[in-house]
Amino acid sequence: xxxxxxxxxxxxxxxxxxxxxxxxxxxxxxxxxxxxxxxxxxxxxxxxxxxxxxxxxxxxxxxxxxxxxxxxxxxxxxxxxxxxxxxxxxxxxxxxxxxxxxxxxxxxxxxxxxxxxxxxxxxxxxxxxxxxxxxxxxxxxxxxxxxxxxxxxxxxxxxxxxxxxxxxxxxxxxxxxxxxxxxxxxxxxxxxxxxxxxxxxxxxxxxxxxxxxxxxxxxxxxxxxxxxxxxxxxxxxxxxxxxxxxxxxxxxxxxxxxxxxxxxxxxxxxxxxxxxxxxxxxxxxxxxxxxxxxxxxxxxxxxxxxxxxxxxxxxxxxxxxxxxxxxxxxxxxxxxxxxxxxxxxxxxxxxxxxxxxxxxxxxxxxxxxxxxxxxxxxxxxxxxxxxxxxxxxxxxxxxxxxxxxxxxxxxxxxxxxxxxxxxxxxxxxxxxxxxxxxxxxxxxxxxxxxxxx
Numbered sequence: 001x002x003x004x005x006x007x008x009x010x011x012x013x014x015x016x017x018x019x020x021x022x023x024x025x026x027x028x029x030x031x032x033x034x035x036x037x038x039x040x041x042x043x044x045x046x047x048x049x050x051x052x053x054x055x056x057x058x059x060x061x062x063x064x065x066x067x068x069x070x071x072x073x074x075x076x077x078x079x080x081x082x083x084x085x086x087x088x089x090x091x092x093x094x095x096x097x098x099x100x101x102x103x104x105x106x107x108x109x110x111x112x113x114x115x116x117x118x119x120x121x122x123x124x125x126x127x128x129x130x131x132x133x134x135x136x137x138x139x140x141x142x143x144x145x146x147x148x149x150x151x152x153x154x155x156x157x158x159x160x161x162x163x164x165x166x167x168x169x170x171x172x173x174x175x176x177x178x179x180x181x182x183x184x185x186x187x188x189x190x191x192x193x194x195x196x197x198x199x200x201x202x203x204x205x206x207x208x209x210x211x212x213x214x215x216x217x218x219x220x221x222x223x224x225x226x227x228x229x230x231x232x233x234x235x236x237x238x239x240x241x242x243x244x245x246x247x248x249x250x251x252x253x254x255x256x257x258x259x260x261x262x263x264x265x266x267x268x269x270x271x272x273x274x275x276x277x278x279x280x281x282x283x284x285x286x287x288x289x290x291x292x293x294x295x296x297x298x299x300x301x302x303x304x305x306x307x308x309x310x311x312x313x314x315x316x317x318x319x320x321x322x323x324x325x326x327x328x329x330x331x332x333x334x335x336x337x338x339x340x341x342x343x344x345x346x347x348x349x350x351x352x353x354x355x356x357x358x359x360x361x362x363x364x365x366x367x368x369x370x371x372x373x374x375x376x377x378x379x380x381x382x383x384x385x386x387x388x389x390x391x392x393x394x395x396x397x398x399x400x401x402x403x404x405x406x407x408x409x410x411x412x413x414x415x416x417x418x419x420x421x422x423x424x425x426x427x428x429x430x431x432x433x434x435x436x437x438x439x440x441x442x443x444x445x446x447x448x449x450x451x452x453x
Contacts, residue, residue, distance in 0.1 A: 001038065003031035007427035008447045010035035011434030015444070022444050023047045025453045028054045032453070035435075037062040048072045052084060060087035064109060096129045099152075104133040116141075124150035131156035137163060151178030158182040184208040194219050203228060210234035211273055229253045229267035237275040237296065250294060274300050287311060295320045302326035321345055328355055335362045343369065346376035356383050367391055375400045382406040389414055401426040408432035415440055422447070 003010040012018055013026050013035020026032030027050035036051065048068050051059050063076060079085040092110035095102045104115055107129060111118055119130045119141055131145050131153060145157035146169055158165065158179040165173050165187055173183040174193055184197055185208040197209050210223055210231040217240040223231055235241060236249035256264035278286060278300045286304065289297045290311055302315045303326050315327035316337050328341050338361045347354045355361065366384040369377050370391045378395065379402065381387055387410065396407040396417055407413060408421040409432045421433035434447065
């Protein structure tokens with residue numbers, strides 16, 4: 001976490017090359033402790049001791065697992081202050097009570113028992129947390145969770161498609177109000193089960209059924225008249241509707257959105273479901289969607305790898321940027337297509353790998369992005385670890401703080417640039433500069449001295 005008042009200290013706490021004495025001195029300051037809490041790797045015993053001496057229960061929450069040595073585990077277990085001694089355990093238990101998903105390893109450490117024991121714990125909240133966290137639990141454990149007397153546990157056990165619901169348990173689960181909607185999203189349904197779910201029921205169940213990938217054409221036909229934008233969009237994505245029906249359903253929801261319907265806007269703009277079946281369809285069937293007027297079908301088509309050259313030419317020139325980006329992720333995308341796309345529109349950093357990391361991307365072109373008018377494109381120049389100092393200097397003078405922060409993180413940054421960025425008015429920039437492993441130890445000690453540490 002970046003300290004707004006002392007960003008150099010919070011950044012220095014994360015610096016992987018900071019020596020032990022620097023870290024010990026940082027532990028005496030709140031901002032330094034904030035940085036140390038996010039530091040990667042194991043903390044040396046002397047640093048942990050300093051954190052225990054100067055920190056509080058919030059600091060102690062991060063002192064667990066492989067971050068500390070066995071000796072420090074024993075030290076904390078015997079610590080006289082119960083707020084420090086029990087900080088991590090109390091934090092995990094609070095997350096369990098709040099139904100916040102937390103890792104199975106964390107649950108085992110906090111409760112001091114293996115997952116095989118925790119799954120049978122007296123607390124329903126704990127059993128539900130185990131169900132959310134133990135993704136690869138054996139079938140026998142899953143069956144036990146499906147039979148749990150507490151509805152919260154059964155619901156947690158069926159939130160995800162895996163490990164799933166055994167065929168012999170489907171009828172029982174579909175009749176259980178606690179898990180009916182969860183299970184209706186993904187288990188194959190018989191005609192009788194589908195009919196029961198279509199009886200007057202809550203909206204959530206109808207929406208869940210509509211998104212089930214195993215529905216037959218007859219089942220999809222039964223959903224056509226349900227006046228719910230989420231159901232309509234799900235049905236429109238089915239392989240069992242013709243183009244005219246698909247257009248009609250999308251048009252109805254788009255009209256509702258235009259009239260101010262929030263539900264319609266969510267169904268169209270925040271719906272992350274895709275017609276995944278299209279990826280497995282025969283090539284001839286997939287190619288029939290090349291001219292589909294609905295972007296999502298072209299985007300899914302563009303995620304295939306075996307399309308003919310003419311299809312790629314058209315998808316690379318699709319009017320929708322999302323389609324062009326999806327097409328550019330194929331293994332044999334031409335270098336010029338990748339460069340043109342990224343130079344015009346930048347990259348999407350929450351989708352990995354980046355387009356600039358594509359094997360065919362011309363990496364030498366990155367440094368030419370420094371002169372592009374779009375700051376988002378200029379930022380991509382920083383993906384070149386050997387970006388020349390002159391280019392780094394130009395980006396460090398940019399008005400956009402995210403560009404300056406990018407320079408502050410860069411491995412080729414100079415001492416002079418780091419000194420400049422350590423005084424940047426944006427705390428995020430100064431924090432990133434202090435966290436850079438290229439920062440000289442002499443500069444680290446100057447930071448501590450200036451803060452009175």
